[in-house]
Amino acid sequence: MSTEWIPFVQLSGVSYTYEDSTSPTLEQISLEVQSGEWLMIIGGSGSGKSTLCRVMNGQLPRIAGGQREGNVRIGDIDPGFAEPGLLASRMGSLGQDPDAELVVGMVEDEIAFGPENLRVPAEEIGRRIDHWTKALNLQSIRYESVHQLSGGQRQRTALAAVLSLQPQLLILDEPAASLDPAGKQDLLRIIEDWHQSGGTLITASARWEETVMLCSRVVILSEGRIVLQGTPDELLLHHRSLLEQLYILPPRTGQSVASKAVMSAAGYSRYSDTDQNFHADHTMKADKAITRTTSKTEQHHQHSEKEHHNYYSETMSMAVPASATVVSRQPVVEVRDLTYSYSGSAAYPALDGVQFTIHVGEIVLLCGVNGSGKTTLTRLLSGLLQPPVRSIYRNGQDTGRQSIYDRAADTGYVFQHPDHQWVASTVWEECVYGIRASLNLRSRDILPESYRKEAEDMLRFAGLLERREDSPYSLGGGQKRLLAAVCQFLLPRPLYILDEPGSAADYFTIDRLLYLCRRAASQGAALLIVTHEPELFAGSGARMLTLEQGRLVEEKYSI
Numbered sequence: 001m002s003t004e005w006i007p008f009v010q011l012s013g014v015s016y017t018y019e020d021s022t023s024p025t026l027e028q029i030s031l032e033v034q035s036g037e038w039l040m041i042i043g044g045s046g047s048g049k050s051t052l053c054r055v056m057n058g059q060l061p062r063i064a065g066g067q068r069e070g071n072v073r074i075g076d077i078d079p080g081f082a083e084p085g086l087l088a089s090r091m092g093s094l095g096q097d098p099d100a101e102l103v104v105g106m107v108e109d110e111i112a113f114g115p116e117n118l119r120v121p122a123e124e125i126g127r128r129i130d131h132w133t134k135a136l137n138l139q140s141i142r143y144e145s146v147h148q149l150s151g152g153q154r155q156r157t158a159l160a161a162v163l164s165l166q167p168q169l170l171i172l173d174e175p176a177a178s179l180d181p182a183g184k185q186d187l188l189r190i191i192e193d194w195h196q197s198g199g200t201l202i203t204a205s206a207r208w209e210e211t212v213m214l215c216s217r218v219v220i221l222s223e224g225r226i227v228l229q230g231t232p233d234e235l236l237l238h239h240r241s242l243l244e245q246l247y248i249l250p251p252r253t254g255q256s257v258a259s260k261a262v263m264s265a266a267g268y269s270r271y272s273d274t275d276q277n278f279h280a281d282h283t284m285k286a287d288k289a290i291t292r293t294t295s296k297t298e299q300h301h302q303h304s305e306k307e308h309h310n311y312y313s314e315t316m317s318m319a320v321p322a323s324a325t326v327v328s329r330q331p332v333v334e335v336r337d338l339t340y341s342y343s344g345s346a347a348y349p350a351l352d353g354v355q356f357t358i359h360v361g362e363i364v365l366l367c368g369v370n371g372s373g374k375t376t377l378t379r380l381l382s383g384l385l386q387p388p389v390r391s392i393y394r395n396g397q398d399t400g401r402q403s404i405y406d407r408a409a410d411t412g413y414v415f416q417h418p419d420h421q422w423v424a425s426t427v428w429e430e431c432v433y434g435i436r437a438s439l440n441l442r443s444r445d446i447l448p449e450s451y452r453k454e455a456e457d458m459l460r461f462a463g464l465l466e467r468r469e470d471s472p473y474s475l476g477g478g479q480k481r482l483l484a485a486v487c488q489f490l491l492p493r494p495l496y497i498l499d500e501p502g503s504a505a506d507y508f509t510i511d512r513l514l515y516l517c518r519r520a521a522s523q524g525a526a527l528l529i530v531t532h533e534p535e536l537f538a539g540s541g542a543r544m545l546t547l548e549q550g551r552l553v554e555e556k557y558s559i
């Protein structure tokens with residue numbers, strides 16, 4: 001007896017082109033997801049994961065316009081054109097930036113918002129609020145305004161709001177991006193339970209993480225096309241090298257891509273030749289094994305590998321010593337008994353008696369669970385928040401007594417969500433904005449040649465030179481993180497602060513971020529990097545500090 005296989009999600013020959021683009025971001029995507037399946041979409045930064053999620057959840061073309069071709073069905077509807085109420089009863093979807101999902105006041109209002117719009121009875125809404133605040137550890141902040149939450153708290157609230165709709169299908173784009181390790185485990189358990197109870201799940205991720213082994217099937221995306229699909233075991237066993245080549249898995253050599261660049265730039269051509277042979281050899285093998293790919297995609301891979309290789313050989317100026325940084329005992333920033341409370345909120349202060357020093361050439365990783373005070377500390381250090389007097393000293397000056405202009409003047413700050421930091425309309429203008437400001441140039445003044453070349457080198461290094469005329473908002477998440485970092489590192493500063501720079505990024509992005517950080521440290525800068533994944537910075541010689549409920553716990557070892 002044969003059972004007919006009826007997919008719940010069905011895409012056939014789907015291509016999508018953004019309104020301002022000349023070429024498609026997604027090309028000929030054909031995909032089926034059965035009811036109760038868990039499909040994971042994995043692809044490097046900018047490969048099109050978010051775009052695919054947004055085509056499936058109907059935001060594209062409904063909200064952002066653009067041109068979609070091919071057929072998309074979720075059950076019996078086309079999400080791109082269905083009535084919103086009908087869509088909400090079928091699926092819930094969460095993007096990478098929780099701020100874009102949150103609409104109302106308190107946490108519990110946020111959870112009630114969707115069901116209220118679907119006219120769910122009040123008693124049932126109350127039950128769902130109780131259930132999801134408990135499941136997602138939101139009870140203590142249930143009555144707080146969503147605008148006063150930390151990044152991870154906002155992400156959990158956004159997820160609770162989606163789950164309270166009791167959707168049949170859940171589409172989650174990097175759902176754990178801002179969560180601390182315990183929060184990640186909790187989230188994993190929740191979505192696994194939800195899936196086990198019959199829900200259809202689609203998740204997207206830039207890296208091959210532990211969650212992958214839990215899903216039923218994986219689709220690998222590269223340059224807007226599906227290049228591989230299979231079970232997690234099959235892909236790991238037969239296609240490991242391709243996954244490395246696409247920056248989804250870390251390179252097995254133990255040597256970072258950027259340090260290969262350094263060796264290549266320093267004349268160790270054998271290294272990059274080996275690397276190229278490896279890729280060429282690999283591409284040949286992968287060609288035979290790939291279940292679905294196209295010659296066009298293959299050419300893209302070979303082409304971009306070659307571009308990277310050429311860049312390494314050309315840009316000597318990017319070279320830094322391959323070994324760690326030289327740390328001096330000269331302090332760049334001193335924090336003395338810093339206590340800080342947001343006005344009118346919280347039972348305990350966001351920061352409580354924090355004390356530490358960062359020295360010249362030092363990289364410090366700042367870790368801690370969601371809501372422990374990391375972002376608050378970075379805002380105070382960067383001058384965005386007014387520090388209390390006698391708590392933060394730069395060059396012996398009490399920054400609590402300085403104007404915002406003076407205290408923020410010589411810090412490079414990379415925001416947790418780069419979209420909050422853009423000031424220009426193109427990638428190029430964003431990149432040179434700080435240089436122009438430091439030279440007192442207006443936007444129509446010509447940039448001196450040396451500065452122009454350095455900015456171009458940096459954009460090329462980040463793989464963004466071809467995007468110079470595009471809006472920063474139109475970049476993929478990892479590309480945005482790199483641009484935000486590049487903009488800051490172009491200006492020599494004594495102190496750089498990066499808030500979760502590697503979250504939801506592929507190994508290409510992480511590698512370049514790491515390289516830029518180490519280069520800055522080797523030139524004498526001090527760096528503070530907020531992260532939930534200190535392991536990504538292994539080998540950087542960084543010191544680790546951990547915050548617990550606003551109190552600092554110093555780890556004595558370096559990684």
Ligand SMILES: Nc1ncnc2c1ncn2[C@@H]1O[C@H](COP(=O)(O)OP(=O)(O)OP(=O)(O)O)[C@@H](O)[C@H]1O
Pocket residue numbers: 018019020021025043044045046047048049050051052205206473474475476477478479504505
């Ligand atoms: N609004 C837009 N207009 C034009 N191009 C866009 C827009 N949004 C995204 N793109 C481009 O589409 C490509 C795919 O982006 P997308 O955000 O889907 O990638 P991604 O795989 O989710 O990346 P990441 O994991 O880094 O977020 C990128 O090159 C990006 O620059």
Ligand SMILES: Nc1ncnc2c1ncn2[C@@H]1O[C@H](COP(=O)(O)OP(=O)(O)OP(=O)(O)O)[C@@H](O)[C@H]1O
Pocket residue numbers: 147148149150151152153178180342343345346350368369370371372373374375376377
């Ligand atoms: N604007 C604000 N107004 C009031 N309280 C705030 C505000 N921003 C943050 N808080 C509170 O301060 C505490 C520390 O938040 P912070 O954002 O510094 O944490 P975090 O360690 O960066 O968290 P995450 O890892 O989730 O980003 C949290 O309890 C949070 O609710």
